Amino acid sequence: MPSPEKYLQHHDVEALPNGNILMIAWELQSAEEALAAGRAPAAIPPEGIWSEMIFEVRPEPPTGGVIVWQWRVWDHLAQKDDAAGNARRLDINFTGSNPNVGSNADWLHLNSVSYNEKLDQIILSSRAWSEIWVIDHSTTTEEAASRQGGRYRRGGDILYRWGNPRAYGAGTPADQKLFNQHDAQWIAADLPGAGNILVFNNGIGRGYSSADELAPPMDLSGGYRLEENGRFGPVNPVWTFGATAGPNFITQTAGGTQRLRNGNTILCLSNANRVVEVTPEKEIVWTLNLGAGEAGGFTFRANRFPSDAPQLAGTEFSGIAPTVRNAASMVQGVLAPGALAVASGTPGAVSVTDAGGVTRAAAITGSSPETVTFQVPSQTGIGPARLTVDGPGGARQTRDFRVNDVSPGLFSADGDGEGVGAVIATVDGPQGRVVQPAYILDPATKTYVPSAIPFAGSVYLSLYGTGFAISDSVREVTIGGFAVPILAIARLAELPGIEQINIGPLPAALAGKRNQQIVITADGVASNAVEVSFQ
Structure with missing residues (x-):
């Protein structure tokens, strides 16, 4: 990437079918450049402002790669006076809900990039503007810097945007649908909801986070229609989950979502270090609490892979280490031979390896979707031991614990x-x-x-x-x-x-x-x- 003083890759990348990589990068515009482009003086920090770019890089290992295409926000700006009603351009003076715009150089804050091969389009998420944007990838770099050319004949102008029509003068705060969202993506062609857009809506200021699925108003050519009121539809998502999930179902930063083959949806609550799976009927059927740990906890994004996914070929699964507790006292980590114990995690076949290296199968007395109850083999030797739970699809979870003579x-x-x-x-x-x-x-x-x-x-x-x-x-x-x-x-x-x-x-x-x-x-x-x- 040229000139590291001016460009800085951040947040997200997307691998393309041809092996190239899309990446988000900040592009520094000096205070003088921002002023010349029409930015209000009070909204320009002394160091200038960070605009955004998308680079497409062709990897050339082991030395690096070559930039083969790019798109710049700076080529598609509008002044406030002509931005109103201009849904295809970006208002250089729109500041979202940021009350400290004069001290914040990161005025757009893109946080995800996703590619649709069939449409040859890119979807971007601007957290600061509470909007998602779709741009044309079929353009040349020269066309991407203009307002014409490419498959959709609009050059690098915005093809579609959604979440906050106030950003282009077509709405009020009451019309806002996204609130500092993350992880905008197209649902793949082989998944339920194919062709729709899925986004993790952080819900800052609204009180809860959600996964929102929307069906964009697309014509047969892959273009997007503006409504008579000057906004892009739809009015509301076709499916959403989060409002009924209970208190504290929110993450202030980051977050992610994923549509599964069975039609369920994964949500990652980053600050809570928690991942849930929810059905189309909005029932939570699986939860993974990763725990805070001694140094705190944070999970930027979570994706589920089947155990036979080609990306995981040759991988030995160990899974998340389960907790092991005395089934009566719930004291963790110390058991006795013959004692009843409960382990968290996906149920499966249970075995215990003792200090002498002898592994014995443990009798399972009960299980739930998140726990398995078992009896420690009565012949287990005293000292350090290891629990192994072999779940479906080759998933393996292990946890070390101690065997004492008694654990009342x-x-x-x-x-x-x-x-x-x-x-x-x-x-x-x-x-x-x-x-x-x-x-x-x-x-x-x-x-x-x-x-x-x-x-x-x-x-x-x-x-x-x-x-x-x-x-x-x-x-x-x-x-x-x-x-x-x-x-x-x-x-x-x-x-x-x-x-x-x-x-x-x-x-x-x-x-x-x-x-x-x-x-x-x-x-x-x-x-x-x-x-x-x-x-």
């Missing part, structure tokens, strides 16, 4: 390792034996709350958990700080990995006490605490 965990009624315990009480009183759960569902909150156990005789509890039923481990159970006798401990043969411990009789001092914490200690390792209440 107690189940809570809600299954999150907190709050009221999954506890069954037996009360031997004057009226005979009464068995009742220590929890009840609150219909208002759809969560479990304590059901107070009556102290009308001898009270015994059955607790359920995992990771503590090792034959030679030393165990202790306390409730509200009171030690309680242990009657029996057993692994439930019909429920692999789940262990039961029966305790009692409970000390009378617990009568009338609410929200008392139960803790199991095995070989000096304490479990999570769950709660129980008494009348």
Whole structure:
């Protein structure tokens, strides 16, 4: 690229079918050049302004490449007086919603480029103007600098634009549809919605981000019709998702979208480090939370590839490392032989490799679209271990964890390792034996709350958990700080990995006490605490 002081490639590139590459580049215009072109003096920073260009480069490895075509914004400007109603030119004094235009040299901020081979057109996204633009790629470089020539006979002028008709004097803020968008693209010919335009609409100032699909008003030749009101249609997208996705469904910067072969759509919420897949009926069917990590998190764009895609030939899939937790306590990273565990990520065949290098298949006891529950093989050696989940299509996920002699965990009624315990009480009183759960569902909150156990005789509890039923481990159970006798401990043969411990009789001092914490200690390792209440 010539003169790095004047040109700077940024944001996005697009590979063309002929092997060439389209790239976005800033083009520095000095303050004097901007003033001569009609830019208002108050809107010119001292260093000048960064206009935009598109270069087409033919790679010539290993030394670099050759520019074979280019298009410049600077060749298609209009003054404010003649920009109104001129939808094919770009108003040099339009500043979008930027309140600090006089200090912002990046007045256009292109952030994506996409190519349509059938139409030989390029679509660009201007974040600063909240618009997408379509230009003709069939022109020569000379024609691209003019207003005539090329397949559509308009040279390098704008063929189509959408999102903010105020940018060409044909609307008001109420007519704006895009809000600092990213990743504008044509939907490919072999995908549902072929020929339509898909764009990630950040929704800045609107309160939510969305994927918007629009059907541009194209004639048979591939040209675009202006409406009688001087605007390009359509009035609204033919499909959109985001408004009903709930709170915090927004990314202030970046973002991306992708149409899949099954008709679903991927959305990447960059600031949230989250990727979702949504159906045409607007149901989220898959979510990937990449997590912030110690240094923060940010995902510029996300695209899904089938595992047999030619671009991935020879790739060994490892996937996103799943989390591995005690299925009862939800404590991460430490398990015991025979314990029940839950791993996040795509379900599949599970195996555990122990410190001795022995790999054993793990019994799967349940799964959901985002988790798999399994029992750690009882012969697993103590020390570092590795979980491997082999999913469909060759996808492989791995996670290192540690195997200790014990990893005590107690189940809570809600299954999150907190709050009221999954506890069954037996009360031997004057009226005979009464068995009742220590929890009840609150219909208002759809969560479990304590059901107070009556102290009308001898009270015994059955607790359920995992990771503590090792034959030679030393165990202790306390409730509200009171030690309680242990009657029996057993692994439930019909429920692999789940262990039961029966305790009692409970000390009378617990009568009338609410929200008392139960803790199991095995070989000096304490479990999570769950709660129980008494009348």
